[in-house]
Structure formats: structure tokens, C-alpha cells
Amino acid sequence: MNIKKNELMKNHTSFKIGGPADEFCEAVSEEEVRNLIEYAKNKGIDYIVMGNGSNLLVGDKGIRGLVIKLARGFDSTEVSGKTIKAQSGILLSRLANTALKHELSGLEFASGIPGTLGGAVFMNAGAYGGEMKDVITSVTYLEDGEIRTADKDELDFGYRRSIFCDKDAVILSAEMSLDESEYDKIKEMMDDFKERRTSKQPLSMPSAGSTFKRPEGFFAGKLIEDAGLKGFRIGGAEVSQKHSGFVVNADNATARDVLGLIEHIQKTVYDKFGVKLETEVKMLGEF
Numbered sequence: 001m002n003i004k005k006n007e008l009m010k011n012h013t014s015f016k017i018g019g020p021a022d023e024f025c026e027a028v029s030e031e032e033v034r035n036l037i038e039y040a041k042n043k044g045i046d047y048i049v050m051g052n053g054s055n056l057l058v059g060d061k062g063i064r065g066l067v068i069k070l071a072r073g074f075d076s077t078e079v080s081g082k083t084i085k086a087q088s089g090i091l092l093s094r095l096a097n098t099a100l101k102h103e104l105s106g107l108e109f110a111s112g113i114p115g116t117l118g119g120a121v122f123m124n125a126g127a128y129g130g131e132m133k134d135v136i137t138s139v140t141y142l143e144d145g146e147i148r149t150a151d152k153d154e155l156d157f158g159y160r161r162s163i164f165c166d167k168d169a170v171i172l173s174a175e176m177s178l179d180e181s182e183y184d185k186i187k188e189m190m191d192d193f194k195e196r197r198t199s200k201q202p203l204s205m206p207s208a209g210s211t212f213k214r215p216e217g218f219f220a221g222k223l224i225e226d227a228g229l230k231g232f233r234i235g236g237a238e239v240s241q242k243h244s245g246f247v248v249n250a251d252n253a254t255a256r257d258v259l260g261l262i263e264h265i266q267k268t269v270y271d272k273f274g275v276k277l278e279t280e281v282k283m284l285g286e287f
């Protein structure tokens with residue numbers, strides 16, 4: 001186990017923000033995940049699991065305890081007919097490309113989401129009318145020292161949530177059922193989504209994607225823009241000029257800048273429109 005001390009989390013988050021994790025390890029096998037959890041338990045320290053850090057705001061003072069990252073090295077795939085089974089650390093872009101190569105349709109929506117399969121299952125990630133729950137058939141995870149498999153029906157998928165939001169479990173792998181299609185059709189859809197993403201989202205600036213969940217009956221970005229907050233800044237954190245639903249790290253923002261801006265947006269939108277904005281981004285560690 002290659003456990004690093006005081007690893008800066010800003011090197012592991014798409015926001016490029018976050019202080020040091022006391023201990024940090026990128027696990028490459030199920031056995032290593034087990035051993036790391038055992039290690040944390042024996043040491044009496046907390047542990048958390050992360051994927052690609054693309055939905056995280058980590059505090060400036062970092063994370064006490066152990067961070068287990070499941071990404072590179074924990075990313076094998078097996079394709080059999082219309083089924084793909086993959087380890088949770090695989091990036092969605094790679095997974096979607098694997099599906100494309102095998103002329104399997106269903107993961108096009110996920111091709112531009114910069115997370116891992118584990119993070120996407122946890123969040124029930126979705127875009128352009130597709131969600132993970134449309135393709136997942138079962139998930140294998142580690143809980144209480146046991147490896148368990150649950151079918152889709154048991155996973156309580158909802159808007160940007162799954163049963164894993166309420167569990168202390170490590171998602172190890174997932175099985176997906178896709179549809180046979182043609183390479184060109186799948187590619188065309190992926191290219192279309194890519195084009196829409198590039199034209200609308202501030203992809204050249206660090207962020208964690210949409211900062212807020214979509215409030216029922218509204219669009220977070222529109223409410224924020226209508227509240228006059230487009231381009232509003234606190235420290236280095238800014239409401240994106242390109243898409244008001246994104247808070248971006250415009251200039252060496254701290255986690256406190258982002259948090260302050262999030263709270264300001266929530267208060268302003270509530271005062272003007274009576275709508276409560278709930279964060280989609282997950283906060284971790286000490287601010």
C-alpha cells in the first residue's frame with residue numbers, strides 16, 4: 001500500500017481546491033481496498049472514498065484521516081454480448097468509448113461527464129435525458145467487510161442520489177446492460193452531446209460541474225442569472241460568465257471563497273424568488 005502523507009487534495013479535485021489529506025492512497029485492487037479500511041480501523045482514523053474528485057469541494061484545511069481514491073489502476077472492463085462489467089475507478093469517458101467500440105448504445109450521455117463509474121453510481125449521474133439508472137443492472141460493493149451485490153431495484157436511484165448516499169460502502173464494480181447499435185450512430189450522438197457541452201459550459205475553468213441541484217420547476221442557472229449574479233465574485237470564486245449554474249475557480253479560489261459564494265447565491269435566490277437551492281457538489285473535510 002503506497003500511503004502518502006499530507007497529500008494536497010487540490011491535485012485530486014476538478015475544482016483544483018483542497019488542503020492536505022492526512023493520509024491518501026490510490027487503491028488498485030479489492031484486496032487493497034479491504035486492507036486500507038482495516039488499516040484505518042486499526043489506527044482509529046476515519047476514511048472516505050473518492051473517484052475522480054469532479055463533484056467535490058474539499059476544505060482548505062484538508063481532510064483528517066485516510067482518503068481512498070479509486071480511479072486509475074482500478075478500471076478494468078469485461079464486455080460480454082450486450083453487458084459491460086467494469087471496476088468502479090474507470091472514467092466514464094473511457095467506459096463510453098468501450099461501449100462505442102463494441103457498438104453498444106446507452107452510455108452516450110455519460111461520455112462527457114468527468115467522473116468515474118463509482119462516483120456516477122453514487123450520484124446517479126445524468127445528462128441529456130440519460131442517467132446511470134437507465135443502464136445499471138447491478139452493483140458490487142464492500143460493506144461491513146463483506147462483498148455484496150445488489151440489483152438495480154435495491155439501489156434506490158433518484159435525482160442525483162442512490163442508496164450509497166446513505167451507506168458506508170465502497171462501490172467496487174457495476175454491471176450495465178446496453179443496446180446493440182451502429183458505431184456511426186453512437187458516435188454521432190456522443191459528438192452532439194460534446195458540442196452542446198462545449199458551447200454551454202465553462203469547461204476551460206476549474207469547477208465541479210453544476211453547483212446546485214435542479215430545483216423542481218426551475219433551472220438553477222436561470223434563477224441565479226435572473227438574480228443578477230452572473231459573474232459575481234467572492235475572492236477567486238466566480239459565478240461563471242458562460243453558465244450561471246457553475247461556480248468556477250477563476251483565480252486561485254479557496255474553498256472558503258467557494259463556500260461563501262454558494263451561501264450568497266442561496267440567500268439571494270431565496271430572498272428574490274423564494275426557491276431553496278440545494279448543493280449538488282459534495283463538501284468534504286475542514287474549511
Ligand SMILES: Cc1cc2nc3c(=O)[nH]c(=O)nc-3n(C[C@H](O)[C@H](O)[C@H](O)COP(=O)(O)OP(=O)(O)OC[C@H]3O[C@@H](n4cnc5c(N)ncnc54)[C@H](O)[C@@H]3O)c2cc1C
Pocket residue numbers: 014048049050051052053054055056070088112113114115116117118119120121122123124125126127164169170171172201203207208209210282
Ligand atoms: C465540467 C463538469 C461537468 C459535469 N457534468 C455533469 C453532468 O452532466 N451530469 C452529472 O451528473 N454530473 C456532472 N458533473 C459532476 C461529476 O462529474 C459527477 O457527479 C460524477 O459522477 C462524479 O464522479 P467522481 O468519480 O468524480 O466522484 P467524486 O467527485 O470523487 O465523488 C462524488 C461522491 O461519490 C462518492 N464516491 C466516489 N467513488 C465512490 C466509490 N467507488 N464508492 C463509494 N463512494 C464513492 C464520494 O465519496 C463522493 O461522495 C460534472 C462535473 C464537472 C467538473
